[in-house]
Amino acid sequence: MTQNPPNLRPDLARATVPDDRRSEARPDQPTIGMVSLGCPKALVDSERILTRLRAEGYAISPDYAGADAVIVNTCGFLDSARAESLDAIGEALKENGRVIVTGCLGAEPDYITGAHPKVLAVTGPHQYEQVLDAVHLAVPPRPDPFIDLLPATGVSLTPRHYSYLKISEGCNHKCKFCIIPDMRGKLVSRPANAILREAEKLVEAGVKELLVISQDTSAYGVDRKHDESAWKDRAVRAHITDLAREMGQLGAWVRLHYVYPYPHVRDLVPLMAEGLILPYLDIPFQHAHPDVLKRMARPAAAARTLDEIAAWRATCPDITLRSTFIVGYPGETEAEFQTLLDWLDEAQLDRVGCFKYENVPGARSNALPDHVPEEVKQDRWDRFMEKAQAISAAKLAAKVGQRMQVIVDEVDDEGATCRTKADAPEIDGNLFIDAGFETLSPGDLVTVEVEEAGDYDLWGRLTA
Template sequence: MSANPPSLRPDLAPAPVFSSLSRPGQPRIGMVSLGCPKALVDSERILTRLRAEGYAISPDYRGADAVIVNTCGFLDSAKAESLEAIGEALRENGRVLVTGCLGADPEFITGAHPSVLAVTGPHQYEAVLDAVHKAVPPSPDPFIDLLPATGVSLTPRHYSYVKISEGCNHKCKFCIIPDMRGRLVSRPAHAVLREAEKLVEAGVRELLVISQDTSAYGVDRKHDLHPWKGGEVRSHITDLAREMGRLGAWVRLHYVYPYPHVRDLIPLMAEGAILPYLDIPFQHAHPDVLRRMARPAAAAKTLDEIAAWRAVCPDITLRSTFIVGYPGETEDEFQTLLDWMEEAQLDRVGCFQYENVAGARSNALPGHVPAEVKQDRWDRFMAKAQAISEAKLEAKVGTVLQVIVDAVDDEGATCRTMADAPEIDGNLYIDEGFEGLAPGDIIPVTVDEAGEYDLWGTRA
């Protein structure tokens, strides 16, 4: 077993897990799912609909009658990865349909790959299905083709992403996600809770709540009421988190914008209703950089807010992402970010070097930072983050933590603590006495050893 590398990209979902059986003559569709967990949920929804119509899922190119590539358009580097994946699917299979964020610019795709069968944009499920029907007509057998109660999942059986809304109302200058995915559209609270309940009933032990802006959930619905369990529940993140916490699974919140009402979530964490974990995209700490990003610029108040969260819930884990080398960023502004990091002592940190993205307003800003300076600042930032992480993990040695088992092989068990989300955070490894453990088990572990990002321990 190997420890996590220190530069895992926080915009990437776990690798999809495919498992499929098919009957003779059943049409088979392959899926390449790129980008973030929100895109992975879109892939799951597409495949669930296709399975309901009698399609099998192919885990490889050669066994598929056609391949769907769900693309990412977050950064120019992600766009390049998407084009490369489309090209690979064309070479290996030849019949390719493209969807996802990059599909919002179909000419960009067809200009590079004119032979793709169809291009659709993000969360255009009906259009994707229509394109699949045209390329590979369905051939369902209602007596054989049974759909799992929870639909098709591309994650391990013991955890699942639950997307509570689509789109975003922010206008950050470096981001084009609102242009691709639109303004905030929240799902009804009872629909989210019913999905979460079904997942837990099917054996899911951890629910990962995702959206473009989780703390804004329900704003577009004016926090309307919905029937639930003989009463009513508001479409508000606090109410939603409280109800999800009653389902008996770990509940982890991602992409929580630091609105003032986020402080209302912290008592739920202190009570154990939801995991003491907040994933908050701070992006930077210097007020002038934040203003150029068109983001709130009260970094000092953010430190006060972090202190208040920790006063209520001392065990809270804070994860965030940052951008270095943003246009106009000076050495003094970058040093302010390093100083802020030293004071904030965030537990989990990801970092991007700024990239131009076609259509982003930040492209036109003056003072673009040379590549070598961006790399130097990224290196220095990650060194600071690594030192903080190492010290925090060392302090856990000798303590007993609850962990969830992700995988077991001949060498040991790979687990995660409450402080670790799949793929983007660290692991806890059990090298001895792991016999009998299975993915999804939640057990107490004594921490014996700490590294820069990972822990090692024995069953308590």
């Protein structure tokens, strides 16, 4: 059984849509392929581009050979992602020859054309109109209004039963290690009713889980001064609490990602306790030592954060907390790193990711003094992950014997791969069912009893 199916990985996507979600191109119909790299936010951008192209009469090809041109949606945040993007562009040029580049790395056109001068066009992140213009120039549309009927849900690159829902673009923060604001601009929030309309259509189409994403989910609506928009028979504020409350009434799981720990996050937790949204918060704490946070240009309030975590758990004992951290940030001392380990001991976060710091072209952190040697970064990463793994294993062991609802992601000959409410797709763990799974299908919500636990995954059996 595959724990991380490659066909479901946005960062490894090489086909545009699964076989059961595409239609054959009619004779002479222009056909576009897409390679979508990077984070879920980029995946949403790819879906929007493909939806527009489908509406204009283009067919979508799952391979290079069947496409008149290929769009490569790039990632440009880390050096490794930039290298992967250049490799993907090179592969598309080799296999197809007609390539349009968009996405975050597209903000540096000279960098792309310096490596691949034969690309047809380069556009930046969320520049949908420019991408379409480039496609029109390379492969003129030939629409047939009697045939090219766009599905109400648009084109989706994720399985039918879950969908990413982007609520805003850009970010107002100025973290020194990050260049996202330079690439994607300042915060621009969508109207609340537009988001709710999209969410409702997704649920009506069979989506069982909405994964809410943005660069800073808890800042949603700040740029709009939390204005109201008409939804159904009422007005809804452009505020994450109001938005979450409304989405929680649509009948699907609602999972919040990239939630910055503002004080008003505490207003979301009662919605989790009520069962309106999933008891899950994905919060990028990044570090715990105040001096490191200051050098990162992030709020240095680790002690108060522990108090907030305690308050969240008091309100919603089942809450799952996920976070990411950076070790080896410029100037990080052994004592500062030890503070992070001690903080993690106290915080007891459920799901944790960790990155070794690396310079990003254009980031202000590059100019900071006292960069940490690579071998020290690796040692600290190993020690951090060892502690995080032990915490995860203990928390999962405590779930043995519990009954819980899970969502089925995949079924094969060996069993069913599922997720609990504590697990986001691709980044968290799984729950596996290896007996009595034959009648299950992706998207099913079933109740299981946990029988076994590992460091990151669970195994269970179906219950009546």
